[in-house]
Amino acid sequence: MIELDKVSYGYGDTALFSQLSLTLAPGSFHFLTGPSGAGKTTLLRLCYADLRATAGKVRLFGQDAAALDRDEVAMSRRRIGVVHQDCQFLDHLSIAENIALPLTVSDRAAEASANLQELLNWVGLDAQAGQRPPELSGGERQRAALARAVIVSPEIIIADEPTGNVDWEMSQRLLALLVELNKMGKTILIATHDLAMIRSMKADVSARVLRLKDGQLLQAGAEL
């Protein structure tokens, strides 16, 4: 579905990583760990074509991401749900409108009413539907971001530190939701530096844990 083949990326003259390969197969579950600044967010952004690799190939659903025009990138993103660390909401819209945004921009707003209530129930935000993002707590915002990521029923869900701003209990709730989505057949890629959280999930899901450090992507092992 998403394949990074010997991909390199750098800012200016500084190489963040090089010759990095990764394949996200359908239905797989991946954790991406690594220290802050290792390039986890950059790697995720390459996966949903928000950045272009300086070398190597990124393939989205079999297509070379570098060859996609802007409309084709938009179409690819409709198949990928992204949960951003900072949520990326439109603050002038209500939470319900923000969650429905991927359907709205796909000219599928009519589907929103049916899916939206179900999703709000699922993430426990029924009461906050009419509130604006700044009025919500960190955990509520993260759950809303997850709801927005899944409303178009994407094939892949990419989450960048989805539990970064929430307490332990809330992080467990969010991860449980992601595990549930994986059991429904969705491919999941989660970037996190929280190894304890990964350990807590190992019993619930068969996940591949990758560690990004010093520009190398390795299979994590003993530390977990």
Next chain:
Amino acid sequence: MKALLDLIVGDAQADRAVPPNGMTARLTVFVAAVMAFLAVIALSVSFTTTRLADTWAQDLAQSATLRLPADPVQADALLLSALDVLETTPGVSRVRALSTSEQQALLEPWFGPDLPLEDLPVPQLIEIVADGDGYDADGLRARLTAQVPGAVLDDHTAWREPLLDAAGRLRMIGAFVLILIAATVGAMITLAAQASLAANVQVIRVLRLVGATDLYIARAFVRRYTLRAGLGALVGTIIGVVVLQLMPNTDTVGSLLMNVGVEGTEWLWVILLPLLTAIVAFFATRAAALRRLKEQT
């Protein structure tokens, strides 16, 4: 055209995706209103001058003047000969010798009211009115040369042609002014849309991250600026029409130049002004938005 129809049907959801911006909204409406008002005035002046020129040209084309030599001895004989020639000329519907008082009235602006016309060698004037098909001016001149020596036929060509030329130039100036107004509206809308796009970079980024195409994002801005420009132009057009209605007309003032206004089918142009402004705004915003979105990739 389909894009414009889509716009009229509207995409309120796309519009809502971009936060409202009060200042650019008000400025867009205001400038569109001012430009539409100026367009109404420019149109009415252009229409009025065209109408006046047409009327004058038509009147001059239908009439001519014959000037007889100022010879007191042969005056009556020349007048009779001239009238005989004119009345037997095909295409001449009416012939009338101007009376002494009429000629005096014509000279009064230059010589004053107490001119002793009977004591001066003033040429006799004859007014000629042609019928619908007109007469053969060259043939008439030839007959007059033979039968009324010294008579001069003035068919007003020397007046009519510059008048028609001036009317044509006025029409061109009017069209040029309207093009300038349309270009100004387009430039203003482009600037406002670009400012709005620049102020909403983060909104555009979020929309892109959730799968919005450039066209969808552009639609939000296009709809907003098209409707604002159309609304402003509607207000400006109404104010312009009200101002025209307050202008004095010939019935009350008696001057042709005071009869500025719009008549008959000319109203169609005035009615179309808000729509034309909206069309200009639509294409200006669309071009600005798509260009800006391409740059922001």
